[in-house]
Amino acid sequence: MNYSLGLIGYPIQHSLSPWIHERFFKKTSTAGTYRLIEISSNVSFTEEMTRLKAEGLNGFNVTVPYKEKIIPFLDKMDENAKVMGAVNTVVNENGQWIGYNTDGTGYVRSLQSKYPKLLKEKKTRLLLIGAGGAARGIYYSLIKAGFQNVDIANRTIKSAENIKNLKEGTIHTNILSLDEAQQQLHLYDVIIQTTSVGMKPNQHMSIIQLTNLKTDCIASDIVYQPLQTEFLKQGEAQRAHLHYGHTMLLYQAQAAFEIWTGIKPSTDGMDLELMNKLRGNE
Secondary structure, three states: OEEEEEEEEOOOOOOOHHHHHHHHHHHOOOEEEEEEEEOOOOOOHHHHHHHHHHHOOOEEEEOOOOOOOOHHHOOEEOHHHHHHOOOOEEEEEOOEEEEEOOHHHHHHHHHHHHOOOHHHOOOOEEEEEOOOHHHHHHHHHHHHOOOOEEEEEOOOHHHHHHHHOOOOOOOEOOEEOHHHHHHOHHHOOEEEEOOOOOOOOOOOOOOOOOOOOOOOOEEEEOOOOOOOOHHHHHHHHOOOEEEOOHHHHHHHHHHHHHHHHOOOOOOOOHHHHHHHHHHHHO
């Protein structure tokens, strides 16, 4: 089979998704193409979706600003996408568009790939900073993966409470202000920055100051432009283990490729390759 895949969004000309999926095609000896389908805000999204459906693509990724706007054009959504209220992957099954969200799954895969012993430690305490769409997806995927202690810190407590409502069973979640979180950083094994704070062109900003970290703490940032965010620089100064944002990008793409083809491609070597590509763009 020759797969026809792509990415819709705006703007997306600098997306690394084509490079990632072309590598997956080669690694799995799968025939296919992956192209950018840029849809500007001054055209009819409905007409573009009608045209795209007529093309018969096997699947496509969805990025901003269309992760929610795509939903009315889908025939079905998986449970993860329903909970997130956003879709980043669509597969064409016999003419029906089915929506998925692989962002949270990708994050957890990336974390467990770098730190495989984490889940085995039942007392692992994680802190999510932020309460937006990314935090929602990551929180849901962390508890689905079996993590039992996941706290959330955010400026707006109500937004964090809305995410906490996803918890089930014996999951333990505290809601903290950013000030409270900063005072309690020494309690956490993993601190995950899920906001856009620190992204270019505001790369000198950090939503929280990393001080008094626990020994062997992991500092994780989902931002990957720049690769070494201010948050991660502070973590490094505190001798934390670092987890870079580009790995989430890589593993959410792996999960999408698996949905489209039924094949889980190896990511061996791609972490470093992708890191070098990003450094070349800095």
